[in-house]
Amino acid sequence: MRAVINKMSLKFESHSVNEAFARQAVGAFVAQLDPTMEELGDIKTVVSEAVTNAIVHGYADKCGFITVTVRLFEGRALELKVKDAGCGIENVEQARQPMFTTGDDTRSGMGFTIMETFTDKMRVRSTPGKGTLVAMVKVAEGAAGVTENAHVLEQAASGDRDAEARLIEDNSGLIWSIARRYYGRGTEPDDLYQLACVGFIKAVRGFDVSRGNEFSTYAVPKIAGEIRRFLRDDGAVKVSRAVKERAVRVRRLQSDWESRNGRSPTVSELAQAAGLTVEEVAACEQADVSVDSFERELSDGGRVGDLVGDEGMEERTCLHLSLHDALQDLPERDRQVLSLRYSRDLTQQQVSRIVGVSQVQVSRIEKRA
16 A cells, blocks of 8 residues: 555635635645646646535535545555535436536536546545545656666665765756745755755655655655755745736646647646746646636627626526537537536547547537537
């Protein structure tokens, strides 16, 4: 069984505004595993789906508490649990079917399907009248780039200074990437690097090669912890007013990276490219999705600002209901694609993974509809 390296727990009331809070909090916490940006997006998405299910279905006509717990394990594995004490689910197997929903007609009923697709394992336990627990497990592949030479690790762990120096040199990129997270807190960069090296060597000396676990997963929190102890809790990471502008730049850098390397960058790789901390990149992920201008023109010639207010809310509700009615005449696969794209605001790539078709086919279905 893998050893737990860190854990967190959140408890909040079932207000819809708290879904974004849970999403960002879990994303920032999981960033220490150095997942790819795609993996981080998947994790945030399943948090949103699970919390929204608890709010909309678990506490449909009342307010209650939702608990989110996350445990991080060696080997870049994480366990996410979302628990409510709401009305529960009468038939779990039926609820897990695509397009099934007990909510209003504006919901697409794809929540469990999304959670199951974006994680490696999912289980649902529910008791009518007592609540629901959704537990998910995901292993982040990442690309930490840490030397995993067992022989050198064993030599360094036994006090071989040459082996220690070799490991530090081979992994200087990783050490610097963690040190850079703490720039701007009153400590010189070189001093932060030295602190990170101290944490790295402590990780080397405390690592048990015989257990067969990845050294990278063990080392990263050790390095960061050494710096944090020195800084004496210099304060929580705060999202600045410029985060939305950063998100646009980060998304552009991510696209360029994927074009050059043929894969999604890890959080630390993107942070290095953007000159930001890992926490800032995690906060930027999808931060630009909800950003819009009141002056942006809509397809019917109106403005986004026209949809704000009571009349706008009524108009949007009618639009959702009209979309729901229109979808009923389409084949099931087309309904799933359009529901995920326009009700969940997922990317074409995410939709293709859930439905099991190519991204090109998703695009064709949208155009055909």
